[in-house]
Amino acid sequence: MTRILLTGNAAAAWGARLAAVDYVPAFPITPQTEIIETLAEWIDGGVLDSRLVTLESEHSMLTAAGAAAVTGVRVFSATSSQGLLYGMEMLYNLAGWRAPLVLVNVSRGLSAPITLEPDHNDVLAARDSGFLQLHCATCQEVLDNVLLAYRLAEDARVRLPVLVNLDGFYLSFTREPVAIPEPAAVADFLPPFSDCGLHFRGGQPSSQAVAVLGGGLYSYFRYQVHLAAEQAAAVYAEVAADFERRFGRSYPAVEAYRCKDAELVLVMIGSFATKAKAAIDGLCAAGQRVGLVRPRLLRPFPAAELRRLLGHRKGVAVIDQNLSPGRGGILHTELTAALYGLPQGGPLLVSFVGGLGGRDIAEEEFVQMVEVLRQAVQEGIAPPPRLLFTEEELQQVRRLQDIAHGRSEGKGEGEETS
Amino acid sequence: MSESGPSSHSHLAPGTPLCAGCGGLQALQQLYRVLGDKTVVVNAAGCMTLLSIYPFTPFAGSWLYTAMACAAAGAQGVRDALDIQLAKGRISSAEDLATVVLTGDGSAYGMGLSATSAALDRGLDFLYLCYDNEGYGNTGHQYSSATPRAAHTATSRVSGYAGSKKDLFAIWAAHRPSYVATAIAAEPQDLARKVKKAAALRGPRLLLVLAPCPTGWGFDPALTVKVGQLAVETGIWPLKEYVDGRAVHTKIPRQRTPLAEYLRLQGRFAHLFSPQPDEQRLAELQQAVEDYWQQVTE
Ligand SMILES: Cc1ncc(C[n+]2csc(CCOP(=O)(O)OP(=O)(O)O)c2C)c(N)n1
Ligand code: SF4
Ligand SMILES: [Mg+2]
Numbered sequence: 001m002t003r004i005l006l007t008g009n010a011a012a013a014w015g016a017r018l019a020a021v022d023y024v025p026a027f028p029i030t031p032q033t034e035i036i037e038t039l040a041e042w043i044d045g046g047v048l049d050s051r052l053v054t055l056e057s058e059h060s061m062l063t064a065a066g067a068a069a070v071t072g073v074r075v076f077s078a079t080s081s082q083g084l085l086y087g088m089e090m091l092y093n094l095a096g097w098r099a100p101l102v103l104v105n106v107s108r109g110l111s112a113p114i115t116l117e118p119d120h121n122d123v124l125a126a127r128d129s130g131f132l133q134l135h136c137a138t139c140q141e142v143l144d145n146v147l148l149a150y151r152l153a154e155d156a157r158v159r160l161p162v163l164v165n166l167d168g169f170y171l172s173f174t175r176e177p178v179a180i181p182e183p184a185a186v187a188d189f190l191p192p193f194s195d196c197g198l199h200f201r202g203g204q205p206s207s208q209a210v211a212v213l214g215g216g217l218y219s220y221f222r223y224q225v226h227l228a229a230e231q232a233a234a235v236y237a238e239v240a241a242d243f244e245r246r247f248g249r250s251y252p253a254v255e256a257y258r259c260k261d262a263e264l265v266l267v268m269i270g271s272f273a274t275k276a277k278a279a280i281d282g283l284c285a286a287g288q289r290v291g292l293v294r295p296r297l298l299r300p301f302p303a304a305e306l307r308r309l310l311g312h313r314k315g316v317a318v319i320d321q322n323l324s325p326g327r328g329g330i331l332h333t334e335l336t337a338a339l340y341g342l343p344q345g346g347p348l349l350v351s352f353v354g355g356l357g358g359r360d361i362a363e364e365e366f367v368q369m370v371e372v373l374r375q376a377v378q379e380g381i382a383p384p385p386r387l388l389f390t391e392e393e394l395q396q397v398r399r400l401q402d403i404a405h406g407r408s409e410g411k412g413e414g415e416e417t418s
Numbered sequence: 419m420s421e422s423g424p425s426s427h428s429h430l431a432p433g434t435p436l437c438a439g440c441g442g443l444q445a446l447q448q449l450y451r452v453l454g455d456k457t458v459v460v461n462a463a464g465c466m467t468l469l470s471i472y473p474f475t476p477f478a479g480s481w482l483y484t485a486m487a488c489a490a491a492g493a494q495g496v497r498d499a500l501d502i503q504l505a506k507g508r509i510s511s512a513e514d515l516a517t518v519v520l521t522g523d524g525s526a527y528g529m530g531l532s533a534t535s536a537a538l539d540r541g542l543d544f545l546y547l548c549y550d551n552e553g554y555g556n557t558g559h560q561y562s563s564a565t566p567r568a569a570h571t572a573t574s575r576v577s578g579y580a581g582s583k584k585d586l587f588a589i590w591a592a593h594r595p596s597y598v599a600t601a602i603a604a605e606p607q608d609l610a611r612k613v614k615k616a617a618a619l620r621g622p623r624l625l626l627v628l629a630p631c632p633t634g635w636g637f638d639p640a641l642t643v644k645v646g647q648l649a650v651e652t653g654i655w656p657l658k659e660y661v662d663g664r665a666v667h668t669k670i671p672r673q674r675t676p677l678a679e680y681l682r683l684q685g686r687f688a689h690l691f692s693p694q695p696d697e698q699r700l701a702e703l704q705q706a707v708e709d710y711w712q713q714v715t716e
Contacts, residue, residue, distance in 0.1 A: 022499075022502050022506070023495075023498055023499060023502055025494075025495065049506070051498055051501075051502055053494065053498060053540070055491055055494070055533075055536060056532055056533060056535070056536030056539075057532065057533070059485075059487055059488055059491070059533075060487075060488050060490075060491030060494070060532075060533045060536065061491070063484055063485070063488040063491035063492050063494075063495060063533075064491045064492065064494045064495035064498070065495060066492075066495065067460070067482060067484070067491070067492040067493070067494070067495025067496045067499070068495035068496070068498055068499035068502075069495075069499075070482070071458075071495065071496045071499030071500060071503075072499055072503060072508075072509075073498075073499045073502050073503060089485055089487075090485065090488065093484070093485060200458050200480050200482070200496060200499075200500070200515055201509060201513045201515070202456045202512055202513040202514055202515050203456075203512065203513060204513075205455055205477070205478060205479050205480050206480050206481075207470050207475045207477070207480065207481040207482075208480075208481065208482050208483075209482055209483040209484070210470040210471060210472050210475065210481065210483060211467055211468060211470065211471045211472065211483065212471065212472045213471055213472075217472055
């Protein structure tokens with residue numbers, strides 16, 4: 001095992017390399033492109049015995065990926081934001097095809113307005129597609145999750161595509177020390193691709209992805225996807241335990257940080273959880289009982305584990321780096337559903353939305369959110385969801401609007417309407 | 419690529435839910451007779467999607483339905499996966515399959531064109547069968563970019579389609595593929611020859627088959643062959659092929675039947691004949707045919 005400094009993107013590429021993927025359908029998009037560039041270089045240099053094909057869109061890329069997987073090879077692909085949405089039709093199809101492949105998404109906010117920086121609306125748009133989802137907070141986790149994802153995808157009890165998510169910029173372009181497992185050890189953990197009889201072969205005619213007539217058959221196949229996704233929870237636990245035994249790194253479906261006797265808990269996914277941890281360390285040092293819960297596995301949704309970790313707390317703050325306009329934070333909705341109807345009543349839930357389009361969440365803001373949560377618990381009433389935005393940020397927007405309208409500074413938007 | 423001749427595994431089983439007299443199905447039958455079961459048919463949304471309805475299929479070989487835009491990309495994935503396994507010794511050449519794309523005009527001329535163009539760029543080894551029924555048939559025959567000028571469709575009910583049929587043959591040929599041919603099931607010998615030629619070649623190949631469609635075009639299913647023959651005899655559907663960088667007509671109708679005889683058989687052109695003949699539009703349509711053949715024979 002070697003330990004080197006890798007970006008999140010390079011770690012994803014290493015995951016694919018160690019998984020000895022056969023086929024990489026690709027299409028460039030920032031901030032994912034480094035992944036396919038790295039793989040292309042390895043393939044061209046003869047380091048990786050694989051084939052990379054650049055399609056003309058992510059819709060085609062995903063189609064080729066799924067078609068290859070159901071023909072019988074191990075497939076890796078990667079995209080971000082607009083690309084994931086451009087291929088959305090095929091995400092649902094690939095799950096329905098039961099195509100066992102791994103797709104890395106490097107999260108990036110969705111247009112409009114167009115931006116390069118991350119939030120989770122892209123990956124959460126794929127939430128109901130039937131792809132399983134693993135979310136990363138470190139570069140090491142990116143590499144390891146790709147390996148876990150293949151075991152999960154190819155398990156005969158699951159047989160579903162898996163999406164591994166990392167945040168653009170904060171992980172994709174950040175170098176961290178990453179332990180690279182020995183290829184032989186990976187080969188032991190992840191046996192060669194087995195198609196479980198799902199393939200195209202001369203002499204063995206098969207029809208895949210055929211039409212159905214009637215809701216009964218349609219429901220049957222959709223339920224099959226759902227049941228396989230549910231079954232994936234137990235398979236994930238097995239696979240993660242096997243991974244820990246072999247490589248010494250532990251990846252429970254839900255990470256609990258300083259939760260032992262925490263009264264208040266923050267819930268987040270992705271790399272910003274690392275910022276939350278720093279804030280929590282400070283608060284704990286000051287004698288507060290605050291922890292963090294971070295789902296790694298988002299599909300299947302680890303509801304039982306979240307109930308176990310959160311059901312007895314006084315208060316839980318969900319920090320969503322996504323926004324469902326007209327509703328609010330998506331994780332908050334999901335968590336509310338998971339914690340509803342507990343015999344002991346469950347914790348008070350407070351919703352925050354922040355970190356959209358790569359906007360930072362500062363340490364003081366975490367401290368403030370904990371304070372709002374504490375207050376809410378004391379009063380026994382959850383305040384309305386809060387959208388993180390500072391007075392200073394608003395001033396900055398106003399200044400730019402003044403420039404755009406050719407006004408002298410400080411007049412602001414409202415005054416100029418005619 | 420398989421070059422297998424006719425075999426017991428090369429007929430489409432009867433009993434599909436397609437309409438009686440479907441010109442597209444006739445062409446597919448001819449193609450399948452040559453290609454046989456050592457194929458994966460990669461399909462896009464359209465009438466033919468209903469050939470394989472769980473748990474039945476008329477195909478002796480394999481089938482993959484994709485979506486409307488991306489059959490060519492599906493073919494890429496299948497072809498690449500087979501090639502990878504052949505190269506890595508995981509399957510034998512006896513287990514190899516030919517990759518066939520099957521789509522309608524709506525997909526081939528429109529939504530799937532970007533994926534197809536890219537497959538041509540890459541020189542993908544596949545055979546594309548487009549059954550051109552000149553409209554979005556499966557959704558009730560709205561106009562597509564393959565609809566001929568003046569045709570009534572579900573979205574051009576009043577005075578007919580205002581555009582003109584797109585030239586997909588030329589678009590394909592501009593990519594310099596291995597083979598492009600237009601054909602029609604009503605000219606079985608011409609079609610059979612082109613099918614054999616296409617099957618024997620490698621690289622990107624298109625069979626663009628006009629598919630008289632009783633349901634969408636409004637004629638009696640018994641007239642499918644007649645309508646098809648008239649399409650050729652009037653010169654509105656030129657039979658040609660592109661091979662080795664050159665486009666050649668495989669049949670030049672020098673004594674062309676007046677176009678009106680083709681149009682008159684079809685409900686979609688009825689407004690050109692009643693209550694009174696629309697002489698001006700009929701003349702324009704005839705002139706467009708004349709102009710085409712003028713530049714061919716000159
Ligand atoms: C993305 C998408 N948009 C629309 C449709 C609806 N749709 C299904 S078949 C079809 C028509 C396809 O036309 P064509 O390719 O000519 O095939 P035909 O139906 O004529 O056989 C359409 C529009 C679809 N399946 N997918
Ligand atoms: S609508 Fe036309 S193309 Fe479609 S099945 Fe019927 S006859 Fe064939
Ligand atoms: Mg059509």
